[in-house]
Amino acid sequence: MDKLTQYLKTHPADKLHPSEIASLLKDLNEKNFDEAVKHIPKELIADVALELPDRYFDDVVDSFTSEELAQSVAELESDDQTDFIQELEEIDDSKAKEVFKKLHKDDQADILQLKQYDDDEAGAYMQVEVYAARLDHKVEDIIKEFAELKRKGELETVNYLFVTDEDNHLRYGVGLDDLLVFDFKKTLRENIGENPEKYKPVIGHDHDDIKEIVKKFQEYDLNSMPIVDEHGYLLGRITSDDIYDLISEHATDQMYNLAGVNDDAEEDDDLIKAGKARAVWLGINLITAIAASLVIGMFEGTIQSYVALAVLMPIVASMGGNAGTQSLTVVVRQLALGDIAKNDAYRTIKKEVILSLANGLLFAIIIGVIAAIWFDKGMLGVVIALSMIINLLSAGFFGSMIPLMLKKLNIDPAIGSTVILTTITDVVGFFSFLGLASLILL
Amino acid sequence: MDKLTQYLKTHPADKLHPSEIASLLKDLNEKNFDEAVKHIPKELIADVALELPDRYFDDVVDSFTSEELAQSVAELESDDQTDFIQELEEIDDSKAKEVFKKLHKDDQADILQLKQYDDDEAGAYMQVEVYAARLDHKVEDIIKEFAELKRKGELETVNYLFVTDEDNHLRYGVGLDDLLVFDFKKTLRENIGENPEKYKPVIGHDHDDIKEIVKKFQEYDLNSMPIVDEHGYLLGRITSDDIYDLISEHATDQMYNLAGVNDDAEEDDDLIKAGKARAVWLGINLITAIAASLVIGMFEGTIQSYVALAVLMPIVASMGGNAGTQSLTVVVRQLALGDIAKNDAYRTIKKEVILSLANGLLFAIIIGVIAAIWFDKGMLGVVIALSMIINLLSAGFFGSMIPLMLKKLNIDPAIGSTVILTTITDVVGFFSFLGLASLILL
Secondary structure (H helix, E strand, O other): OHHHHHHHHHOOHHHOOHHHHHHHHHOOOHHHHHHHHOOOOHHHHHHHHHHOOHHHHHHHHHOOOHHHHHHHHOOOOHHHHHHHHHHHHHHOHHHHHHHHHOOOHHHHHHHHHHHOOOOOEHHHHOEOOOOEEEOOOEHHHHHHHHHHHHHOOOOOOOOEEEEEOOOOEEEEEEEHHHHOOOOOOOEHHHHHHOOHHHHOOOOEEOOOEHHHHHHHHHHHOOOEEEEEOOOOEEEEEEEHHHHHHHHHHHHHHHHHHHOOOOHHHHHOOOHHHHHHHHHHHHHHHHHHHHHHHHHHHOOHHHHHHOOHHHHHHHHHHHHHHHHHHHHHHHHHHHHHOOOOOHHHHHHHHHHHHHHHHHHHHHHHHHHHHHHHHHOOOHHHHHHHHHHHHHHHHHHHHHHHHHHHHHHHOOOOOOOOHHHHHHHHHHHHHHHHHHHHHHHHHO | OHHHHHHHHHOOHHHOOHHHHHHHHHOOOHHHHHHHHOOOOHHHHHHHHHHOOHHHHHHHHHOOOHHHHHHHHOOOOHHHHHHHHHHHHHHOHHHHHHHHHOOOHHHHHHHHHHHOOOOOEHHHHOEOOOOEEEOOOEHHHHHHHHHHHHHOOOOOOOOEEEEEOOOOEEEEEEEHHHHOOOOOOOEHHHHHHOOHHHHOOOOEEOOOEHHHHHHHHHHHOOOEEEEEOOOOEEEEEEEHHHHHHHHHHHHHHHHHHHHOOOHHHHHOOOHHHHHHHHHHHHHHHHHHHHHHHHHHHOOHHHHHHOOHHHHHHHHHHHHHHHHHHHHHHHHHHHHHOOOOOHHHHHHHHHHHHHHHHHHHHHHHHHHHHHHHHHOOOHHHHHHHHHHHHHHHHHHHHHHHHHHHHHHHOOOOOOOOHHHHHHHHHHHHHHHHHHHHHHHHHO
């Protein structure tokens, strides 16, 4: 509380940064939070609400009226406005409608336009506030107009000029650093004319998959990208700060999917939603665990004859699960990062099989010796060693093959691959160990 | 091969993008790759080598002489030059020394300077090529000088002007879009003078932890950040494209650590290195699996009396492992993203325990009924149900507590947490199930 009040006192209103305010708020307990939130300058409320982790959102909006929220939302750019309204709709639809009504009709139109896009489309992430310079205007006039808009505070950070013709079709992109090299007395067309290839912008279309957009940002080291419709009409732009968030979010999705957790369900404090999502995956896991138990059930007689088998059997299954997870995680991540090319499947599977075989042999020897000594039975060591080799081999093979196959079927390799893999390593682990034991020991 | 040759034919030399060339090369098999690499314009070789996944690096450099490589490295910026030399040193130290010797002495000095930094320091990621404008120069002169350097190709993309005094101490940062608003006839000092707070740049120091730098980029929506030494002397800059790579790499590290895999070891095609790293984690897992087996060993008599227990016992352990992994993954990721504040530990553990308890009760009932019917023994259903509740409860508790505790001890929560957790869920799972069975059934 003290830190926040101090921060608010020592910084003039236009020097306050929403992310710094959010950082300070996060450290407060619930009581102080509700108190402190009221001290934040009203026009920053919406921005701060978006900067905080999602679970604080309702705490923030509950402290203000629709009128206050609307005034604050008006300060945001269109992409943030849309995000705010959509988040508000999820927790309090009527309040969201009130806030929306109080917005300027231009803002309303922008929000409605952006809301039409799905979460995986580029259009959902763009802001419509773009400065477009006309091809046939003189550079010095463009700079004057640009400076005027900046002075009036109508333009946020721009470092890349989008150049359109009279029909608002995007034609070129000129970095501000390149603009400074131009002859200010000539038009953009004349300046560009000598070398039009140099100013061809990297473009995104509003219905493009956002993951393709992120890839382009990374491949071409972009700071901003114009978004156009199917006719080449300039609609808006996506900037580097969006990409930072997206790369992070996509990675989080991958991590969560591998663990059987759903990002959307976890991010609020909605325990019921999160619990349900987790229950689905736990339920599927229960089914596969029962399947593995059915395998064990086939060998009840074997275990009855030699209980040591019950003591050792989880070791093989567990090592298979771990080795398989190693292969799976590496292949899933490399697929996502584009490190595995189309015809690379064979090389990838080969690499994983070799690694698993090598470690399989190593640990087969280790556990074989341990088991033989522990139960004073050499053949038991042989059985568990063979079983270890078989299971680790299958772990490496399926750990790489499952994500590659899912990818080929155009399914996200991170979803479901873990549960398919552990089913296999459990079943193969128990079956090979108990099966070999039945054959060799009894 | 065809696509690449076509690409190279249809694009003039200065329109070729290294990342596009890398994309096309990735799709070729080994024979075509070695052939195609020779067709790439020599000055792009080093850039393409850096764009390709690490395992291609030696294939590329083996196709060229030190002289050719040196000429290509000269085209890179200092941070990429340093990366290239360091990667080359790892695979062929003598060739790296040859290439280094053939570089211009200014480049050599830059590389030596950058090599001094550790991998987790900001200095390791900066490029030293920065354009610094003097505070007491007129804006129109600065623009002329800037334009001249751009025309000569001595400056890469700039969108943020670093302003220094005569001693090369960084004083201000002015976006090029803000520069265009300035009075060109006045000096920077005079233009800034009215509002110096507005042009205070977000700065990084060369020995700062790179993760803090990445955080600042995300918090302040930066495109570039000046890097200074402890005296405020401008050393270089880090740009948004570096941040895209870093966010992705840090996420990969987390994912790999949770799976017991090491990023550095996996990225080359060095199977021995990767195999060894994986063996370490598999070895630790073997020890914990044996620990769980010792627990089962305590109940050999119990299992002997009732073999159904051996059939069902992996279910409880497996469900505990899955539920624990769900909690662990969420907490580890939220810690990394800064979503969990310092005093949030209690809230986090509480949430995970509630979720686990809820799902524990649900699945206890389900498996209790299934077990009772399967083995026609009601008390067996009770035993496994109780055991399920106990294990899922401990899974949720430890799944959240372990990463929080590691974080408090300043250890990366992603490293080792998985193996600690599965040890607990296996031991608790087997002990509670077999222990309760001993008590209740026998």
